[in-house]
Amino acid sequence: MITRKILLTEDEMPRQWYNILADIKMNPPLGPDGKPIGPDSLSKVFPMNLIEQEVSQERWIDIPEPVLDILRIWRPSPLVRATFLEKALNTPAKIYFKNESVSPPGSHKPNTAVAQAYYNKEFGIEKITTETGAGQWGSALSFACSHFGLECKVYMVRISFDQKPYRKSMMATWGGNCVASPSTETKAGRDILEKDPDTPGSLGIAISEAIEAAVSDESGKTRYSLGSVLNHVMLHQTIVGLEAKKQLEKVGDYPDVIIGCAGGGSNFAGIAFPFVHDKINGKEIDIYPVEPVGCPTLTKAPFVYDHGDIARYTPLLPMHSLGHAFVPPPIHAGGLRYHGMAPTVSQLVTEGIIEPRAVNQIDAYRAGIILARSEGIIPAPETNHALACVIEEALKAKEEGKEKVILFNWSGHGLLDLVAYDKYLANEMQNIELDESEIEESEKVFADFPKPEIIKNR
Numbered sequence: 308m309i310t311r312k313i314l315l316t317e318d319e320m321p322r323q324w325y326n327i328l329a330d331i332k333m334n335p336p337l338g339p340d341g342k343p344i345g346p347d348s349l350s351k352v353f354p355m356n357l358i359e360q361e362v363s364q365e366r367w368i369d370i371p372e373p374v375l376d377i378l379r380i381w382r383p384s385p386l387v388r389a390t391f392l393e394k395a396l397n398t399p400a401k402i403y404f405k406n407e408s409v410s411p412p413g414s415h416k417p418n419t420a421v422a423q424a425y426y427n428k429e430f431g432i433e434k435i436t437t438e439t440g441a442g443q444w445g446s447a448l449s450f451a452c453s454h455f456g457l458e459c460k461v462y463m464v465r466i467s468f469d470q471k472p473y474r475k476s477m478m479a480t481w482g483g484n485c486v487a488s489p490s491t492e493t494k495a496g497r498d499i500l501e502k503d504p505d506t507p508g509s510l511g512i513a514i515s516e517a518i519e520a521a522v523s524d525e526s527g528k529t530r531y532s533l534g535s536v537l538n539h540v541m542l543h544q545t546i547v548g549l550e551a552k553k554q555l556e557k558v559g560d561y562p563d564v565i566i567g568c569a570g571g572g573s574n575f576a577g578i579a580f581p582f583v584h585d586k587i588n589g590k591e592i593d594i595y596p597v598e599p600v601g602c603p604t605l606t607k608a609p610f611v612y613d614h615g616d617i618a619r620y621t622p623l624l625p626m627h628s629l630g631h632a633f634v635p636p637p638i639h640a641g642g643l644r645y646h647g648m649a650p651t652v653s654q655l656v657t658e659g660i661i662e663p664r665a666v667n668q669i670d671a672y673r674a675g676i677i678l679a680r681s682e683g684i685i686p687a688p689e690t691n692h693a694l695a696c697v698i699e700e701a702l703k704a705k706e707e708g709k710e711k712v713i714l715f716n717w718s719g720h721g722l723l724d725l726v727a728y729d730k731y732l733a734n735e736m737q738n739i740e741l742d743e744s745e746i747e748e749s750e751k752v753f754a755d756f757p758k759p760e761i762i763k764n765r
C-alpha cells in the first residue's frame with residue numbers, strides 16, 4: 308500500500324526558516340536618489356525587526372515560539388502523494404503536493420501573516436495596513452492580527468471586492484476592516500479615481516493606498532504589511548519546503564521537478580527555496596514558477612529596477628516587471644495579478660536556476676477540474692496554474708517512461724472562487740492574452756531608472 312499522507316508530528320516541525328540571501332548575491336534596493344537604501348528609510352513603513360530580517364544574511368533564522376504556537380493550529384501541513392491523479396493520468400511519475408489549503412484562511416498566506424503580526428506586536432505597533440487581491444492575503448492578515456490583538460485595515464482590489472464578497476465576510480469575522488481600492492481615503496486612490504473612475508483596480512494601486520495610510524498615521528503606531536514579494540515574506544514561507552523535505556525523506560524520495568504558481572512569488576519560494584539551496588550545491592532539479600499568460604511577468608517582462616506600486620512609494624526593486632503602472636487584465640486568479648515579482652525569484656530566473664512557465668486561463672481551469680475530480684480538493688484559481696504545469700510534466704514523464712518525482716505546492720482551495728468554475732463549466736471562460744505593443748507601452752515607465760547588474764551565483 309502506498310502511503311497517501313506523509314505527516315510530521317508537531318515536534319518534527321522545523322524550528323528555523325531558511326534564508327536564501329545567505330546563498331545568493333543580489334542587487335540592492337535603491338532609493339529615489341538611485342543609491343542603495345539604508346534600513347532607516349523604511350522605518351515608517353515596516354517595524355525595524357522585520358527590516359532587519361529583510362536584509363539579514365544569516366542562513367537560518369529561528370522561528371519565535373509564539374509564532375510556532377499559532378502555526379500549529381494547522382501545521383505541519385500534510386504532504387500528499389497524489390495517487391488518484393497519477394492513476395487518472397496513467398503516469399509513472401510520483402506526484403506529491405504540500406496541502407497549504409488546510410490553514411484557516413485556506414491558503415499558504417498565514418505562514419507569513421502570523422510571523423509579521425508577531426514582529427509588529429513585539430515592536431509596539433497597534434495597527435497594520437495592507438492590500439489584497441482576491442482577498443486571501445487580507446483574510447490571512449485579519450486572522451493573524453486577531454491573535455495578537457492588532458487592528459487590521461485592508462485595501463482590496465476593486466474587481467475582487469465586487470466579485471468575491473465572501474472573503475470580505477471572512478475578514479470581518481476575524482475583525483479586519485476592508486474597503487475597495489482605489490478608495491477615496493487616500494491621495495493615491497483619489498488621484499486614480501479622478502483619471503479613471505471605472506478602473507478594476509490593481510495590486511499596485513492598493514499597495515500605494517496601504518503604504519500611504521500607514522506612513523501618514525501621526526501616532527507612529529501603524530505599519531504596512533506586504534503579503535508577498537519581499538525577502539522576509541519568502542523567508543517565512545520556507546517552512547513549507549522545509550517540511551516537505553523532511554516528509555519526502557520519510558518515504559525515501561527526492562524531487563526531480565518542483566512546481567509552484569507565482570504571483571509575487573511567495574508560495575513558489577516557500578516550496579522551492581530549500582531545494583534551490585541544494586541545486587546551487589550541485590543537485591539536479593527542474594524548478595518551475597508558473598504564471599498566467601495574462602500577466603506574464605517572468606516570461607515576458609525584462610529584469611529591471613522598478614517600483615512595487617503605482618504611486619512609487621516603494622524603493623526601486625531589482626525584479627522582472629511589466630511596469631509599475633500596468634493594470635493586469637481581470638483574470639480570475641486575482642492573486643497572480645501583479646506587475647512585478649519577488650527580487651529573489653527574479654534573480655534566480657536571470658541566472659537560469661529556475662525556469663518560468665506561463666499558462667492560459669482555460670488550461671488552468673481544465674487542470675483544476677482534473678484535480679478536483681481525482682484528488683477531491685477544489686483548487687484555488689492561482690493553484691490551477693501550477694496544476695496545468697504538473698499535468699504537463701507528468702504526461703512528459705509518461706512519454707519518456709520515467710518515474711520522475713514531481714513536487715508541487717497546493718497553495719490554496721477555491722471554495723470562495725466558485726463563480727469562476729461556473730464560468731468554465733458553462734464554456735464561458737475566455738483566454739486573455741496581452742499584445743506585445745501593450746507590454747511595450749507599460750514598460751516605458753522604467754526606461755530612465757538605473758539598471759540592475761547581471762550577477763551570477765553559480
Ligand SMILES: *Cc1c(COP(=O)(O)O)cnc(C)c1O
Pocket residue numbers: 414415416443444534535536568569570571572573574575642643687689690718719720
Ligand atoms: C496569493 C496567492 C497566490 C499568489 O501569491 P504568491 O505570493 O505568488 O504565492 C497563489 N495561490 C494562492 C492560493 C494565493 O492565495
